[in-house]
Amino acid sequence: MQSPNSGGRGDGGPSPDDEFAVIERLRGRFGEAARAVQPSGPIPPEGDTWIGDDAAVVTLEAGLRAVWATDLVVDGVHVDRRICRLDDIGYKALMVTVSDLAAMGAWPRYALASVAAPRGTDIDLLGDGLAVAARETGCVVVGGDLSGSPALVVSVAALGAVREGAGPAPLLRTGARQGDHLLVTGPLGASAAGLRLLRAGRSGSDPDTAVPVAAYRRPRARLLEGEVARLSGASAAIDISDGLAGDAEKLARASGVGIALDRVPVAPGATAEEALDGGEEYELLVATADPDGVASAFVAAGLRRPEPVGRCTDPATGLTYRGSPLGPGGWRHRF
Amino acid sequence: MQSPNSGGRGDGGPSPDDEFAVIERLRGRFGEAARAVQPSGPIPPEGDTWIGDDAAVVTLEAGLRAVWATDLVVDGVHVDRRICRLDDIGYKALMVTVSDLAAMGAWPRYALASVAAPRGTDIDLLGDGLAVAARETGCVVVGGDLSGSPALVVSVAALGAVREGAGPAPLLRTGARQGDHLLVTGPLGASAAGLRLLRAGRSGSDPDTAVPVAAYRRPRARLLEGEVARLSGASAAIDISDGLAGDAEKLARASGVGIALDRVPVAPGATAEEALDGGEEYELLVATADPDGVASAFVAAGLRRPEPVGRCTDPATGLTYRGSPLGPGGWRHRF
Numbered sequence: 001m002q003s004p005n006s007g008g009r010g011d012g013g014p015s016p017d018d019e020f021a022v023i024e025r026l027r028g029r030f031g032e033a034a035r036a037v038q039p040s041g042p043i044p045p046e047g048d049t050w051i052g053d054d055a056a057v058v059t060l061e062a063g064l065r066a067v068w069a070t071d072l073v074v075d076g077v078h079v080d081r082r083i084c085r086l087d088d089i090g091y092k093a094l095m096v097t098v099s100d101l102a103a104m105g106a107w108p109r110y111a112l113a114s115v116a117a118p119r120g121t122d123i124d125l126l127g128d129g130l131a132v133a134a135r136e137t138g139c140v141v142v143g144g145d146l147s148g149s150p151a152l153v154v155s156v157a158a159l160g161a162v163r164e165g166a167g168p169a170p171l172l173r174t175g176a177r178q179g180d181h182l183l184v185t186g187p188l189g190a191s192a193a194g195l196r197l198l199r200a201g202r203s204g205s206d207p208d209t210a211v212p213v214a215a216y217r218r219p220r221a222r223l224l225e226g227e228v229a230r231l232s233g234a235s236a237a238i239d240i241s242d243g244l245a246g247d248a249e250k251l252a253r254a255s256g257v258g259i260a261l262d263r264v265p266v267a268p269g270a271t272a273e274e275a276l277d278g279g280e281e282y283e284l285l286v287a288t289a290d291p292d293g294v295a296s297a298f299v300a301a302g303l304r305r306p307e308p309v310g311r312c313t314d315p316a317t318g319l320t321y322r323g324s325p326l327g328p329g330g331w332r333h334r335f
Numbered sequence: 336m337q338s339p340n341s342g343g344r345g346d347g348g349p350s351p352d353d354e355f356a357v358i359e360r361l362r363g364r365f366g367e368a369a370r371a372v373q374p375s376g377p378i379p380p381e382g383d384t385w386i387g388d389d390a391a392v393v394t395l396e397a398g399l400r401a402v403w404a405t406d407l408v409v410d411g412v413h414v415d416r417r418i419c420r421l422d423d424i425g426y427k428a429l430m431v432t433v434s435d436l437a438a439m440g441a442w443p444r445y446a447l448a449s450v451a452a453p454r455g456t457d458i459d460l461l462g463d464g465l466a467v468a469a470r471e472t473g474c475v476v477v478g479g480d481l482s483g484s485p486a487l488v489v490s491v492a493a494l495g496a497v498r499e500g501a502g503p504a505p506l507l508r509t510g511a512r513q514g515d516h517l518l519v520t521g522p523l524g525a526s527a528a529g530l531r532l533l534r535a536g537r538s539g540s541d542p543d544t545a546v547p548v549a550a551y552r553r554p555r556a557r558l559l560e561g562e563v564a565r566l567s568g569a570s571a572a573i574d575i576s577d578g579l580a581g582d583a584e585k586l587a588r589a590s591g592v593g594i595a596l597d598r599v600p601v602a603p604g605a606t607a608e609e610a611l612d613g614g615e616e617y618e619l620l621v622a623t624a625d626p627d628g629v630a631s632a633f634v635a636a637g638l639r640r641p642e643p644v645g646r647c648t649d650p651a652t653g654l655t656y657r658g659s660p661l662g663p664g665g666w667r668h669r670f
Contacts, residue, residue, distance in 0.1 A: 026459075033469045056445070058494075076485055112403065120670065127360070145406050146357060155480075157405060
């Protein structure tokens with residue numbers, strides 16, 4: 001999970017300690033170790049996806065793959081206990097992990113939930129939120145771990161399975177092609193607006209704050225949207241955990257395309273900047289050569305019609321918004 | 336993962352905030368949520384094991400079950416960075432999670448590794464340790480999450496799969512029966528002794544400290560031992576993460592038996608108390624009606640002959656060591 005709603009682009013190119021650079025080095029290390037386990041054949045094997053997508057896709061036996069993701073939620077980094085209740089934190093920790101599966105077009109079946117918490121933390125309240133999110137997503141919490149800790153950290157792993165031949169393969173970040181249309185599953189910026197309101201001391205009980213505050217506190221994974229996108233011929237998808245600009249950049253990088261954003265649907269109460277840069281949306285950004293087909297499938301499934309935001313372009317053009325280049329977007333953890 | 340090497344029994348009965356009581360309440364919450372997802376049939380379904388064992392066993396499709404576990408390692412709680420290197424922490428985080436699968440007689444296939452770390456943490460060094468443990472256990476790290484955090488927390492999830500009919504089912508904590516013999520896969524207390532030596536300022540480079548310090552820093556999951564126990568007719572197993580006394584108590588409670596310990600093999604350099612109460616051993620405690628059959632299978636597989644430590648008794652006799660009652664054992668997190 002990315003840190004929330006940074007509301008601004010990064011401070012330049014990657015440093016050796018930025019998240020993406022660290023992940024690349026870890027991928028190398030773990031790939032070498034995998035080669036020792038699996039001395040022949042491609043790494044990862046054909047059809048598997050390891051580090052670098054929303055979720056990992058791993059073969060369990062011939063024809064059956066697990067789709068598997070994990071996310072961390074850290075107090076003081078992703079959430080702030082002064083404005084987030086513990087049940088909201090539990091809810092969010094499960095929902096954001098499930099959202100990684102939604103972005104693959106996969107359904108979560110099971111979750112493990114681990115909580116490292118300072119003494120005095122109301123684990124029951126946190127558990128209430130985890131249980132509500134589990135029920136809402138049709139996912140069963142089957143285990144986890146519990147530990148004391150100087151800081152509150154919640155780690156959730158979610159597991160689904162897909163059998164080969166039961167529809168198209170999981171939707172990857174790498175599948176977008178030049179010319180593809182980009183759609184989002186809903187208007188953006190509500191979560192960032194909710195956080196801004198909470199930080200300003202507003203509650204979620206006023207009519208003008210209820211929707212953005214709920215979007216921040218109780219984000220909903222777009223599971224059906226992801227599944228319909230996969231079944232209706234999308235080429236790639238990513239969940240907008242990091243802001244549209246940041247996640248469009250990740251999609252572009254993974255697929256080897258440029259991205260020209262030309263329109264950003266703004267959620268009620270949000271600013272245009274919040275819609276472009278605010279994270280923790282969990283709407284999906286979907287690439288497809290057939291936007292009308294995908295949109296019709298959404299409507300037929302009773303979902304909101306996805307909205308066009310731009311196109312995939314030549315990689316040389318990079319990431320642009322209304323023709324102007326966007327710098328490296330989104331929040332990165334530094335170590 | 337339990338906290339290390341408490342070297343003493345708990346301070347009496349469960350409080351509403353102790354780990355076991357909290358887990359029981361969470362099990363209730365998650366069970367209710369599961370009932371909403373799965374309105375008919377038993378919860379968990381026949382053959383599945385959810386919260387309460389070393390690992391969860393969950394059905395992915397007819398005849399195929401995942402064995403799935405997660406563990407947290409928290410700096411200042413389970414490890415102390417003043418005496419543990421980051422690569423040792425990474426190694427341990429993966430190994431202790433894999434050990435939960437070993438206790439089920441299941442082999443890990445894949446792992447997700449998540450790290451929440453303060454700025455300045457050498458994630459590469461931590462990753463080195465994770466990669467070494469992955470290679471040693473034949474497990475591939477296929478994803479994870481990386482976040483800033485006020486405290487270092489490493490969370491690893493490990494996944495294996497078992498097909499029905501491919502040998503006996505995973506070994507549970509609930510399978511021990513009155514009269515069963517109890518075996519351990521090796522002498523105990525080495526890890527606790529290693530921690531004691533490190534805390535006293537000793538290094539692991541002296542001939543008399545190398546073995547216990549390595550046992551503490553680089554514990555090895557007993558994967559082959561767990562598999563051979565499962566295949567040779569063990570009735571139950573648990574890994575000794577929490578001290579023999581503490582884990583024997585958990586096994587007794589889960590299986591509804593008493594346990595009479597009469598002998599504890601002590602590792603070189605460890606005290607008798609460290610062997611009985613020291614945690615983080617990752618040797619397995621195995622129950623079986625046929626100790627000679629299990630021991631022969633171990634020897635035939637090239638493993639050390641497991642050593643008898645006691646018997647399963649009438650539940651009314653509780654947990655005893657050489658005839659004297661043992662209080663509630665092992666370390667519990669309190670919230």
